Amino acid sequence: MTAPLQTCDVLIVGGGAGGIATAASLLKRRPDLDVRIVEPSEDHFYQPGWTLVGGGVFRPERTRRRTADLIPGRACWIRDSVAAFEPKHDRVRLAGGGTLGYRMMVASPGLKLDWAAIPGLSGTLGQNGVTSNYRYDLAPYTWKLVQDLTHGRALFTQPPMPIKCAGAPQKAMYLSSDHWLRNGRLKNIDVAFHNAGPVLFGVADYVPALMEYVERYDIALHFGSRLVAVDGPARTATFESLDADGKAVRTDREFEMLHVCPPQTAPDVVRDSALAAAAGGWIEVDPDTLRHVRFGNVFGLGDGCSSPNAKTAAAARKQAPVVAENLLAVLDGGDPVAFYDGYGSCPLTVERGKIVLAEFGYGGKLLPSFPDWMLDGKRPTRRAWHLKAQALPEIYWAGMLKGHEWLAKPQRTCPPV
Template sequence: MAGSALHHDILIIGGGSAGIDVAARLRRAGAPDVGLLDPAETHWYQPLWTLVGGGAARLEESRRPQASVMPRGVAWIKDAAVAVDPDERVVTTAGGIRISYRQLVVCPGIQLDWERVPGMAEALDTPAGSSNYRPDLAPKTWELVRDLRSGTAVFTMPTGPIKCAGAPQKIAYLAADHWRRTGVLADIRIVLVLPTPGMFGIKEFADELERVAARYGIEVRTRSELTAVDPANRRATVTRHATGEAETIDYDLLHVVPPQSAPDWLKTSPLADPADPAGYVEVDRHTLRHVRYPTVFALGDAGSTPNSKTGAAIRKQAPVVVRNLIAAAEGRPLPAVYGGYASCPLTTARDRMLLAEFDYSMRPTPSFPFLDTTRERRDMWYLKRYGLPALYWNLMLKGLA
């Protein structure tokens, strides 16, 4: 098939939650020619990986065959994008296929840059290192948590936008709650390394998370970052942003989250925001249309919108993209607006959760105004554990939520 050519009226790059949701909505709206470019054979519900790492879910629950979630009538091209020419309206794949399009939706997800922190990738291959950001390692995280009876556990978060920005904290709380329940919490030093000034960007949620961290005796290092790992000697170097002062922490368990960016091919494309070294697609934050290429839209983790990169954000972005895509094709003004909604379900124990919902205003925007979701709640735990996965598989991926 190398060197061959295809054409689709609407081409979607990426078959994750964003791409499948948009494809399903387009088909429901009657779009006759939708192509979706993605090489994956497995579709993952990634929010469950934190619970896998915390011993509260099985990895098998988070995956299904990609073919089973592909909307009927969508042409699935099992290949990966390596280049895009928005002037010629052509995408080139790893297999050498050139796909022309009339309109393009870009949602290839986010790239995990393990190599940007010296020693981080190597630490994952040692008995004491893990990360819930890889599905093959999430079960290992639980094994490490379950087997640790004393010592030091370090949980880290990188600078810059990442998918599910609450995940680095969530696993720390789930681990601490397990150690509390098994009577060993007093024998384990827990260090949580955050690059941010506080626990969360919105005071109401930050205050509650400070109480949670204090309850578990977690040492929180704000405005700090993991800058190196010596996996052979189980040492983590944590650097304070303001002073450049480095602290070395010997660990018995290390859970890392890698720096993240747009896929490399996207960074070097004309679609990337030239002012952003992370290379995200430069879109209008309300219409989600590219600021320089009117036939291109983007959503999800690879977009430049200044909201948290979460599945909940995608759920609000997908209908905006579809409505505006159809309007643009018909030469009408774009009718739909994305207000920056994002949601971060923060598990604070094995039966408690804090549901942080907010938008561009950076104020709480609760979906359940009759519930105080700025506090830990047991009912929110059941939403996270059972409600949201059911919503994802049964409604969101079918363009119904």
């Protein structure tokens, strides 16, 4: 005899930043909701802190807490993962067996770091001078390499967009270069940035300040240059670019240190589902309301969504209250009432003690949280460093994940086009 289908008011897929923050915001507004969170991981990570781990500022343990300690008390944690989305039937299939139905669903599964897309990379990570701040276990190795390197070539890479925290690859580069400069080693180290994209940073207002540091550290910029293979034992990286005739050309470069930002895609379970957009396979949501464009009882937020904002924790902090407000409005039979302006933030750590605080929304519109006299985000400041290193981790753990919407109150009017 088939067991009856379990159902809940709100099913949240993903217990990362977006999922837990949304659960907390929902339950703060309506404590009697039956909210269930599907998340397989025992540990939860404050991923923005990994840049500072790789720069020797944070201990890695500061960025990790137990998932059980972060799930809102009135929510039910299902320690499992989703094997398939079935939005036409208002249910998901779980990897551990069985199905779970819902009245409303919030999809916040994050994205996939596709290490295997670069031949030779996976087998050499954490050794042979190959590292990445995009993994908790590798960020300490970044700092070890930075401390130990005295001469030679240090390469930093960035794949095609979209990626999680587009500034992270160059944050690692600036912090490393600053350490070598302070210790008198930079003159013996050739630093190069291989960016598959055409520009240093996607919002032009912040580029002048960044270029000052590129020049200070004498960094060689290679745009349109994509990492396509790594030979760890030979300490050789292969890059592909286009020549003047549009023909792909491959170049091998030896290195002593290689910091890799991996290619990133929508999770396989999303790309293979009816939730996926035709382009890219991301969860297809309306960028203003974050409601799915085809399934009215589904909302999405975080790194796995199609909305054209920067994929950052700061974006999820702004998105969660919008999803909470709109989900409850739809659950009650109405239409979405709150709007997301595309806000994202990228604190660019240009040296130890100074940050260029990039804050922007859809279309690159600047959306500063503070007036220029208090904190000019277009210039490197110590105030922004203290915000990043001291305030933001606590705002994350004690604010965002607890449903406190400091500087994140949802807008009730649609942003102008």
